[in-house]
Amino acid sequence: MIKLIWKDYKFSRWWIIINLSVIVILGAVGVYLSLYKEFPGFIFPGMAAVVMFFWSFFAGMSHYFNDDNGNFREFLNTLPIQRWKILLSKVIILSLENIIYWFLILLAIYFSFESLSPASFELPGSITLLSYISLVLTTLTITILSVSAAAFMKEFPAKYLLGFIFVIISIIILQFIPSPDLKVYYPDGKLYIDIGYTVKNFVVSLLVFVIACFWVEKRTV
Numbered sequence: 001m002i003k004l005i006w007k008d009y010k011f012s013r014w015w016i017i018i019n020l021s022v023i024v025i026l027g028a029v030g031v032y033l034s035l036y037k038e039f040p041g042f043i044f045p046g047m048a049a050v051v052m053f054f055w056s057f058f059a060g061m062s063h064y065f066n067d068d069n070g071n072f073r074e075f076l077n078t079l080p081i082q083r084w085k086i087l088l089s090k091v092i093i094l095s096l097e098n099i100i101y102w103f104l105i106l107l108a109i110y111f112s113f114e115s116l117s118p119a120s121f122e123l124p125g126s127i128t129l130l131s132y133i134s135l136v137l138t139t140l141t142i143t144i145l146s147v148s149a150a151a152f153m154k155e156f157p158a159k160y161l162l163g164f165i166f167v168i169i170s171i172i173i174l175q176f177i178p179s180p181d182l183k184v185y186y187p188d189g190k191l192y193i194d195i196g197y198t199v200k201n202f203v204v205s206l207l208v209f210v211i212a213c214f215w216v217e218k219r220t221v
Contacts, residue, residue: 052139087212140205
């Protein structure tokens with residue numbers, strides 16, 4: 001499994017480097033503008049946050065479908081390992097990316113806000129941590145659904161389009177599944193984090209992923 005995760009990293013390392021560079025640059029620009037120009041610089045790391053949601057849609061499918069090309073396809077076909085572990089390795093590497101990307105984005109947003117208005121910007125550590133966990137789980141849910149969609153749609157024509165439709169429909173269905181009432185309110189008493197909703201979506205995405213693992217065991221990767 002470690003060797004498999006390392007292979008996934010090697011084949012996606014340049015994308016990881018590019019993503020990290022974009023996030024760091026946007027974050028640095030945001031903090032600089034807040035410090036020296038009194039401009040709401042959090043807009044720039046906020047742009048990176050929006051991009052994260054688009055990235056989570058396509059990262060899983062791209063990770064999986066790209067195995068059809070080059071030497072990596074040969075590596076997969078000759079690897080004496082269960083196919084579901086190949087699927088799991090992709091989720092692990094994408095999960096680590098999610099955690100790192102959101103940490104950098106929220107760090108940049110935090111310093112942008114603090115630089116712009118240090119006296120009025122006070123946020124409890126628990127709220128900050130829950131916001132981070134909620135964002136990570138949200139994009140991770142989409143990423144896991146994306147990987148699962150790729151596993152289901154691999155043998156179909158227009159697999160990217162079908163995979164995208166699968167993820168959209170899955171997200172819509174998630175809205176109708178009841179969530180535990182676990183809301184944590186911000187200090188203003190109006191805004192809140194619905195951590196129950198986020199955790200519910202993540203758990204359901206894991207169930208879909210388990211089904212996808214059984215599916216790939218029945219078919220070739």
